[in-house]
Amino acid sequence: AQSVAQPEDQVNVAEGNPLTVKCTYSVSGNPYLFWYVQYPNRGLQFLLKYITGDNLVKGSYGFEAEFNKSQTSFHLKKPSALVSDSALYFCAVRGNAGNNRKLIWGLGTSLAVNP
Amino acid sequence: DGGITQSPKYLFRKEGQNVTLSCEQNLNHDAMYWYRQDPGQGLRLIYYSQIVNDFQKGDIAEGYSVSREKKESFPLTVTSAQKNPTAFYLCASTGTSGGHPSTDTQYFGPGTRLTVL
Numbered sequence: 334a335q336s337v338a339q340p341e342d343q344v345n346v347a348e349g350n351p352l353t354v355k356c357t358y359s360v361s362g363n364p365y366l367f368w369y370v371q372y373p374n375r376g377l378q379f380l381l382k383y384i385t386g387d388n389l390v391k392g393s394y395g396f397e398a399e400f401n402k403s404q405t406s407f408h409l410k411k412p413s414a415l416v417s418d419s420a421l422y423f424c425a426v427r428g429n430a431g432n433n434r435k436l437i438w439g440l441g442t443s444l445a446v447n448p
Numbered sequence: 449d450g451g452i453t454q455s456p457k458y459l460f461r462k463e464g465q466n467v468t469l470s471c472e473q474n475l476n477h478d479a480m481y482w483y484r485q486d487p488g489q490g491l492r493l494i495y496y497s498q499i500v501n502d503f504q505k506g507d508i509a510e511g512y513s514v515s516r517e518k519k520e521s522f523p524l525t526v527t528s529a530q531k532n533p534t535a536f537y538l539c540a541s542t543g544t545s546g547g548h549p550s551t552d553t554q555y556f557g558p559g560t561r562l563t564v565l
Contacts, residue, residue, distance in 0.1 A: 374559070441490050
């Protein structure tokens with residue numbers, strides 16, 4: 334069965350420090366991986382996705398994520414955190430079987446960046 | 449949020465009433481989705497539609513109904529059969545980027561917060 338795990342409910346970092354939000358997945362075949370961010374009482378905003386090619390994917394707002402096939406991980410990173418990065422982050426995966434467009438979602442990680 | 453609108457932003461319902469949440473997109477996307485979000489539970493798929501006049505149940509369809517009469521519209525009705533409807537409801541859509549559908553990005557509306565009084 335396909336699944337996504339975000340092992341940390343909450344991550345706390347100081348402003349200016351690097352941040353990492355973790356995501357691991359289980360899917361048959363090649364995974365298609367996505368990161369989204371959600372600010373309070375708002376919809377989800379797309380940050381980046383991995384489809385194929387370079388394992389390091391760059392996205393919006395200075396975020397990047399590294400696809401690691403051997404560890405089945407897709408961790409979200411940013412070199413220098415901003416207070417405005419404080420939000421809820423979701424990882425999602427989709428397998429490439431058939432015409433299925435359904436995404437499997439992690440439960441989310443709340444990121445708090447402290448000034 | 450651009451391209452997908454949801455209304456109303458806040459909705460209050462009395463027990464026993466049906467309510468309909470609106471979702472409209474002007475992105476010319478084929479597929480549309482409804483999710484329910486509860487604290488600590490992430491996103492759960494209610495219904496999705498990959499083409500006009502066709503839709504499939506998601507993981508938690510009981511107590512909900514949808515229609516897809518037009519490509520740009522995918523309204524969700526929360527019926528009185530839904531035992532615990534208080535939640536944040538998110539609509540999303542996916543277009544065809546020319547590649548495999550699995551690679552398509554879902555884009556979300558701003559959400560509707562439904563509260564049962």
